Amino acid sequence: MKIHYFFLFLLTDFNYMNNKINIAVFISGAGSNARNIIEYFKDNERVEVALILSNKKDSGALKISQDTGVPFYIFDREAFYQTDKIKEILLDHHVQSIILAGFLWLVPDYLLKLFPNRIINIHPSLLPKYGGKGMYGMKVHEAVKSSGDKWSGITIHLVNEEYDKGQILLQEKVAIDENDSPENIANKIHQLEYTYFPSTIENYLLSHFK
Numbered sequence: 001m002k003i004h005y006f007f008l009f010l011l012t013d014f015n016y017m018n019n020k021i022n023i024a025v026f027i028s029g030a031g032s033n034a035r036n037i038i039e040y041f042k043d044n045e046r047v048e049v050a051l052i053l054s055n056k057k058d059s060g061a062l063k064i065s066q067d068t069g070v071p072f073y074i075f076d077r078e079a080f081y082q083t084d085k086i087k088e089i090l091l092d093h094h095v096q097s098i099i100l101a102g103f104l105w106l107v108p109d110y111l112l113k114l115f116p117n118r119i120i121n122i123h124p125s126l127l128p129k130y131g132g133k134g135m136y137g138m139k140v141h142e143a144v145k146s147s148g149d150k151w152s153g154i155t156i157h158l159v160n161e162e163y164d165k166g167q168i169l170l171q172e173k174v175a176i177d178e179n180d181s182p183e184n185i186a187n188k189i190h191q192l193e194y195t196y197f198p199s200t201i202e203n204y205l206l207s208h209f210k
């Protein structure tokens, strides 16, 4: 056991000397944000996307991995909640921070403890509006459309033990036209996400890994 920890320390230290912060991106869907994040950090000297993980076989993870060379890993509910498998994979890849980019399962306690204030989520609304369990993707945009709200937006926040409740790092809003369909709203939100998510991740990590 002691040797194991010593080995981990050496790897972490080596990574530090390399000056790179390794991140893992979790997705459940198409993964367009994950792709955008990988592209953004491609030649970055401080941040590297080490791994993409998904709980869905038919997510974009495989194709993104083929296109970008970032390794991917698919897992099921049992592996995520009942085993150490995900923890081992993250440690094997020297991951220091997790990014949830359209990932829909609640993050278990062991990951919150392993990455305290190091897990960042993006939510496609202006939290606390349209957040919580079951509010994700198009469901959010449909709710915004039915409400008649004049604004929607994105929230980038730290992850805690409750859905969409962690400390907010950034919110950006966009005007909703009465003619916008939920699909139009989704497109507007995705544009905001592509613009702000990678740089918010970078700013947060660089100011917390000195």
Ligand code: GAR
Residues within 6 Å of the ligand: 027, 028, 029, 030, 031, 032, 033, 034, 101, 102, 103, 104, 122, 123, 124, 135, 136, 137, 140, 189, 190, 193
């Ligand atoms: C994004 O809009 C993200 O904000 C949302 O899922 C979409 C994923 O799109 N996340 C949530 O709803 C989390 N509650 P992508 O797979 O194309 O990046």
